[in-house]
Amino acid sequence: MTMRTVYVNGEYLPENEARVSIFDRGFLMADGVYEVTNVLNGKLIDFEGHNVRLDRSLTELGMKRPAAYDDLLEIHRELVTRNAINEGLIYLQVTRGNSGDRDFHYPPEETEPTLVLFTQDKPGMIDSxxxxxxxxxxxxxxxxxxxxxxxxxxxxxxxxxxxxxxxxxxxxxxxxxxxxxxxxxxxxxxxxxxxxxxxxxxxxxxxxxxxxxxxxxxxxxxxxxxxxxxxxxxxxxxxxxxxxxxxxxxxxxxxxxxxxxxxxxxxxxxxxxxxxxxxxxxxxxxx
The missing domain is CATH 3.20.10.10 (D-amino Acid Aminotransferase, subunit A, domain 2)
Incomplete structure (x- = not known):
């Protein structure tokens, strides 16, 4: 199996080297949101729509935006290139981050969100x-x-x-x-x-x-x-x-x-x- 390149908090990594804290709110509380963008012919489908909905989900939950629109677009395109995706999906997840321990209360305001993206190669989507x-x-x-x-x-x-x-x-x-x-x-x-x-x-x-x-x-x-x-x-x-x-x-x-x-x-x-x-x-x- 080919090793994918994934993105975790500013770094492109082999998937077997990707790590998120056990204290991450997404892991402990399902305190996170996600988007899945389709890739056809190596290009992103309706990226802007997914970006707008991501903003809405973050706002509804009072979560910080982890990266600007242009930065997220660049990360998506880079993952498509590095993983040679022609037909498939890019999964993006944002969580409220690592609060350093388990607590029902939200972590301090200065806690940085966790941002993770990975690709899924799915040839044959059009001819399902x-x-x-x-x-x-x-x-x-x-x-x-x-x-x-x-x-x-x-x-x-x-x-x-x-x-x-x-x-x-x-x-x-x-x-x-x-x-x-x-x-x-x-x-x-x-x-x-x-x-x-x-x-x-x-x-x-x-x-x-x-x-x-x-x-x-x-x-x-x-x-x-x-x-x-x-x-x-x-x-x-x-x-x-x-x-x-x-x-x-x-x-x-x-x-x-x-x-x-x-x-x-x-x-x-x-x-x-x-x-x-x-x-x-x-x-x-x-x-």
Whole structure:
């Protein structure tokens, strides 16, 4: 296995030499936020959108920004180059830093945040087999905290939900609150009925997806009708199509929900076209 170069607090290091303190708040308290930026053809997809959302997450948690926009962009590009990433992801994590001991109280103001970045080489993202056949999903109760709009590293329950999906022999899970779908384990959720795209409106209940924003913009530009509202599991099972979006999945059709087949069990025309548009437009504007 090729040794990756990673970034930790100002240094580019071989991954086996990267170290973070055992007293880091991210490790002890999940007191951290993250972003994942897609890389296609060696270029960054929607970097500015991820940067804006990072600022929002940091502000909501009262955390310091670890580096300026231009510096973060340079680190991303350097990691792409050093690791020869053509298709893949760059993971960025910021924590409240090392307070020197375990304490529920935030560390002193002068404590520097921890900044970590690493790459994931994922060839074949554009030609994903799951996207070609469509994903099968199950619904599970949404048992996360109330500020899902902040992209924190508190990912234990989504991990549990992915394992529930794996145990059920399907691809993923959508989470349910008061019989309405909030979002997927790592994606935003959509249905299509009579040509109308329906997805939950932005609030504290769901992550404000960067891919979501781009896809909805492209859909409206293509004269597709978009309705932002919550929808039930029953509505989803009765929909003409369904799909989800994320930085790594782009637009991926859903062809089965809780055993109920959608659209004849193959990706529908709306999801298929949106995936094409998203990839085409993203490649045009990559930096």
């Amino acid at each position: 087999p799951v996207a070609k056949r469509g994903a099968r999903i199950i619904s599970v109760p949404d048992m996360r905290w109330g500020r899902r709009d902040i992209k924190t590293v508190q990912l234990l329950y989504p991990s549990m939900a992915k394992m529930m999906a794996q145990a059920a022999g399907v691809d993923d899970a959508w989470m349910i609150e008061e019989d309405h779908i909030t979002e997927g384990t790592s994606n935003n959720a959509y249905i299509v009925k009579d040509g109308r795209i329906i997805t939950r409106a932005l609030s504290h209940d769901i992550l404000h997806g960067i891919t979501r924003a781009a896809v909805l913009r492209f859909a409206r530009e293509a004269q597709m009708e978009v309705e932002e509202r919550s929808f039930t599991v029953a509505e989803a099972m009765d929909a003409d199509e369904a799909f989800y979006t994320s930085a790594s999945a782009f637009v991926t059709a859903v062809v089965e929900i809780d055993g109920a087949q959608l659209g004849g069990g193959t990706p529908g025309p709306v999801a298929t076209r949106l995936r094409e548009i998203y990839i085409e437009e993203s490649l045009k504007h990559a930096i």
